[in-house]
Amino acid sequence: MNRPRELFIPAKITNVYTYDSGEVRKVAFTLPETYEVDGRPVPVRDRMRPGSAFLVKPFGVRTQKYRRRMYTRTNCSDESPRVLETIINDTHKEKADTSPWWQTDDLVQRCRTGESIDVCVNYDETRSELVVYQNSETVDPTTLILEVDHEWRSMRIVALALSTGITPFLSYLQYMKARAFGTLDGAIGGHVSLILSVKTPRQLMEHQALLDLAQEFPQHFSYHPVLTREWPEDWSHGKGRIIQVRTNGGQEECVNLAPLIALEPNLQQCHVRFCGNPLARDQLVLGLEQAQLAPLSFRAEAW
Ligand SMILES: Cc1cc2nc3c(=O)[nH]c(=O)nc-3n(C[C@H](O)[C@H](O)[C@H](O)COP(=O)(O)OP(=O)(O)OC[C@H]3O[C@@H](n4cnc5c(N)ncnc54)[C@H](O)[C@@H]3O)c2cc1C
Structure with missing residues (x-):
């Protein structure tokens, strides 16, 4: 069986809300309804289960590069399809990279000007759909995906x-x-x-x-x-x-x-x-x- 192809596609930064300045923020990204792959529009499907995390590419202030990072979703796919919301804190660790970036004015500015951030989806060619990536599919002791x-x-x-x-x-x-x-x-x-x-x-x-x-x-x-x-x-x-x-x-x-x-x-x-x-x-x-x-x-x- 073919494994779905992993793609990062742009999602608009649609909300930045600061709980504690420089420390904790809520952010939201909105994925498009369809995205063009190999010259064809392909629908984006969101079936994330409560308790799972998505994958994004925020900017790293230490490395000056976009990095892959996981964030647990705070909202639900059936209530808010394709709108991925999470809450992120600055870890203040010596080698922290992306976590301080989420607290910067740069992010607020990107939100105001309608910029995007790359979010991971899996391209299922057999069903011709892009499915929002989630970090785990199984209920086990080391995940928090909600039980059925x-x-x-x-x-x-x-x-x-x-x-x-x-x-x-x-x-x-x-x-x-x-x-x-x-x-x-x-x-x-x-x-x-x-x-x-x-x-x-x-x-x-x-x-x-x-x-x-x-x-x-x-x-x-x-x-x-x-x-x-x-x-x-x-x-x-x-x-x-x-x-x-x-x-x-x-x-x-x-x-x-x-x-x-x-x-x-x-x-x-x-x-x-x-x-x-x-x-x-x-x-x-x-x-x-x-x-x-x-x-x-x-x-x-x-x-
Ligand atoms: C499933 C999952 C869900 C998550 N959900 C959230 C969420 O909802 N909200 C949230 O704020 N965060 C969440 N995180 C954490 C988030 O993904 C980041 O790891 C965190 O924000 C730190 O990112 P950073 O880029 O600042 O630091 P990183 O660069 O990731 O570094 C973090 C720490 O690891 C150390 N480190 C990095 N690389 C190495 C290495 N090669 N060897 C040894 N040590 C190393 C660094 O010294 C640093 O102290 C989640 C993580 C996972 C795995």
Whole structure:
């Protein structure tokens, strides 16, 4: 069988929204309905599953080159076909390349002047279509692609997101909301408890929308924002680290998950999902082991 040909095609930069200047932005790119390949217009199909990532070529400020980078989509293909939205932070790592570029005025200017960015699609010649690339097709422990509809509709999910690790879960929530959290055919429906940890109030992404969603669907969604570095005086939600690590005299790490358990006492009856950095994922896994807590399932994506 022929493997589809990978192509990068231009998508217009249609939105740049700054949550925290120089730190975190939401961006959106709109792919055309058709794109010409070998002299023929070919339709662009968008079937990305919630929780998956697309591939783009942003500019690298360190290397001065366009690089291939993956971003998890925050919106849904059936709600917003061909409009790929994500949230990106500056990693501030010594060798960071593209992540600082997303926070620059250059990007805003490109959006204002209707410029494009290259997005990866697969050219399926047999069906004569260009399909938006997604990083994974399978539900497995190292991806966050949402389970098929008949499964998530009866699941209780605890989603732990660190900073832009919120991206896959925003997509889940948009998808589930459009399906009344799986209750349309009289079923009880699914439940998501989103625990979001960010440093400052400015970095709370889609905060009001999430508060509103929790109020609209109290049986199906709860939202626990946690601030780790600064918080307003009247902040009534979580403060401090949700996963706390202590080393006893340089020996084995001891992970305290009490703040997480206080928010979700029944982790063993839940499907735990994590999105954040690899170190925090490993600490969470260790903490669950040390507390002898085995969730119904555990899946994590770390970048
Ligand atoms: C599936 C997936 C989904 C993602 N989704 C998002 C998202 O929604 N939002 C978001 O902000 N980010 C997301 N990312 C991360 C994003 O793709 C970038 O990796 C991140 O923004 C850093 O990019 P960068 O170009 O600044 O740094 P990079 O150049 O990628 O470097 C990152 C770090 O890796 C180190 N490094 C780079 N190359 C090497 C090497 N050859 N050997 C050793 N170390 C190296 C660098 O020192 C640096 O510290 C996702 C990544 C994946 C894999």
